[in-house]
Amino acid sequence: GSAVSADGLRVTNLAADETLRYPLALLIGEADAPDGATLTVARRADGAEPRSFTTTVLGGRFKALVELVPGENRLALSAGEAQAGLGLRYTPQTNPYYVRCIYYTDASGNTEYQTEIEGDAQDYAGKLDASMKLLQTFTAETLNDQGYGRKTFNLELDEAGRVRVHVVRGEHSVEYYHARDGGQLYGEIHGHLARTMPDPFAKNVVLMAFTRWDAAGKKALAHTALGGGDMGLFGRGDLFTWPSSVEAIQPAFSDETRVDAARSFDDSAGRSTYWGLAATTLGATIHETGHAFGLPHSPDPFCIMSRGFDHLNRRFTLVEPPSARRAEPYPFPGAETARFSVAGRLAWHRWFQLEGREYRDGPAAEVQTDPEAGTLVLTSPYGLRVVGINGDDHSREDDVFNGEPPRRLEYRIADLQRRGGGKGVYLALIDAEGNEMHVGADRLADPRQFVRAWRFSAEAVEWPARDRFVEVSPERVTELAAQLAARGPETSDSAFINLFGRYPASEDRVAYGLCTVRADAERQVVLLTGSDDALRVWLNGQLVVGKLVLRPPAPDQDATPLTLQGGENVLLVEVSNGGGGWGFYVRLENPDGGKLSLDEEGRLVELTP
DSSP states (O other): OOOEEETTEEEOSSOTTEEESSSEEEEEEEESSOTTOEEEEEEEETTEEEEEEEEEOBTTEEEEEEEOOSEEEEEEEEETTEEEEEEEEEOOOOOSOEEEEEEEEOTTOOOOOOOSSTTOOOOHHHHHHHHHHHHHHHHHHHHHHTTSOSOOOOBOBOTTSOBOEEEEEOSSOHHHHHTOOHHHHHHHHHHHHHHHSOOTTEEEEEEETTOEEETTTTEEESOOEEEETTEEEEEOSOGGGSOSSGGGHHHHTTOOOBOOTTTSOOOSTTOOBHHHHHHHHHHHHHHHHHHHTTOOBOSOTTBTTTGGGGGGGGGGOSSBOOBTTBSSOBOOOGGGSOBOTTHHHHHTSGGGOSSOOOOOOSOSOEEEEETTTTEEEEEOSSOEEEEEEEETTEEEEEEEOOSSOOSEEEEEHHHHHHHTTSSSOEEEEEETTOOEEEEOHHHHSOGGGBOOEEEEOSSOEEOOOTTSOOOOOHHHHHHHHHHHHTSOOEEOSSSSEEOTTTSSOOTTEEEEEEEEEEESSOEEEEEEEEEESEEEEEETTEEEEEEOOOOOOOTTSEEEEEEEOSEEEEEEEEEEEOSSOOEEEEEEEOTTOOBEEEOTTOBEEEOOO
16 A cells, blocks of 8 residues: 655555554554654544554664554554654454354363463453454454455454453363363363354354463473364463563563473473563464364465464564574564465455355355366356365465456366375365365376276174274185185276275274286386275285374375286285275376376276376
8 A cells, every 4th residue: 555654754554544354453664763762653533542552663664553443543653753644444344254262261260371470460351352353463464465455354342342252161170171182172172162152153262271381290281272173272371471462462572581491381482482482372373273264284484374373473573582592683584474375265265254245155166077088177156266276284376266256167187286296185165155165185086097996895894993903814814815806896986995885884894805906027016005094905915004093085195115926916905994984095106106007907007198
């Protein structure tokens, strides 16, 4: 926007009379004032008490945080002789989709957090008010940097404009929660909130009051950072470093006090200062909330969805104070500031639309693949806004359609695989109605590369203990191979060999599949496998793969070099299923990565792209 300037002062990131849809304004600008000069922003608005905010000028630059009230806000900026005026309007969002803040205690209702500060006011509500607004503003600024305007999530505010903090009593004692790991805490608290406070319009940011540092055992009790679905869950042994008000945000990010490792969990990425602890833990909060918005991890080192969240403070400061990792203050370059690098996925998400509207629900797209042509076609009734390409559990590239949303898109599967990095590639779609959908790795796998003709065991046997494979002697392997060889082959249309529904029971069950591979002469190949859940493979009676895991399936989870003998080779596959889906992927390729296929006789043939 156009800069706002007057005598010796310029605001460069906001235009005069600009409208913001969130209360905490970040003003960035330039001032003709000496280093260390105080810059004051006095806010006046009808029906509200005047309020002043201060910051420090460094190298002729400043960043100031000002809390606005609904309606017109008149700001007067001054630093020494330099002055400027700026009008801003704050119009609250009407988006019914919102982020809800929950402070979760044990059954006693004790809201006290662990602290190093003598006489700590224990103002958890003030800290969560300032911090949630800070994260809302961070998100707006990073989306604006990437051309989407200042879109951000809506917060639940009370009549006074403060974040509504729901204090929820857990169902158990503090000792009970301290004995649970992160996954158990997530499942338990998620279940409790789903029963007692269900709201399909809410993403819940849940902060546990009962997190404690066990100095003797050198471990954090009831500490986790986990996000997904409609909830992010956080252990809060660090709340004492968080700001209690807007005025306290920049001081919190410049507090060089050393964390006392005997009294607190030093979760500061090795910086061991209060500012580092505040930056990392506030950053982790928006990171896990990002997972609740459907974002995977990012390969960008400064993305919030990677360890970029350690640098959340830099959005609001000009220089980083010293820490255990750096003895001198660090005037970081702008490129080293935390950001959401997959901003398009947020910009078209229902939680980021600012205004309330009626949505039409439905699948984002119908997916059709043509294995022979190697194409994938997406047909979307409402048009697509985002095709997010993910690989190896990370976001890789996004196709974002900000203009007219296309109703039909055709991709070459090989291009999608290349853009996704080639491993575990899947798509995340968002349509023009904000409907979200995944296109799994099975749909992006070229079926011709996979072994799809199998002979299956007549029945599944029990898997009595998930921490070990069933016992199978060499004689039993020979016997199984002979039994399966006598059965007729079945060919799957897709790369994924689905065992779910094939047998009367699927939970804690083990089943077998057999195929024959014919080679003209002895040759080296790589066996690429994926499974849900545990997997063993025998080649000509010899065990070559053993993966005792509980995992969702993806192509190429395991790679095993093999020597095939000339003539017939027998592959016997065992898949043990805990619960849920059940199946496997198998393909062979040359050691140089050349793709192979099996013809109808089971002969290995080179696959031309």
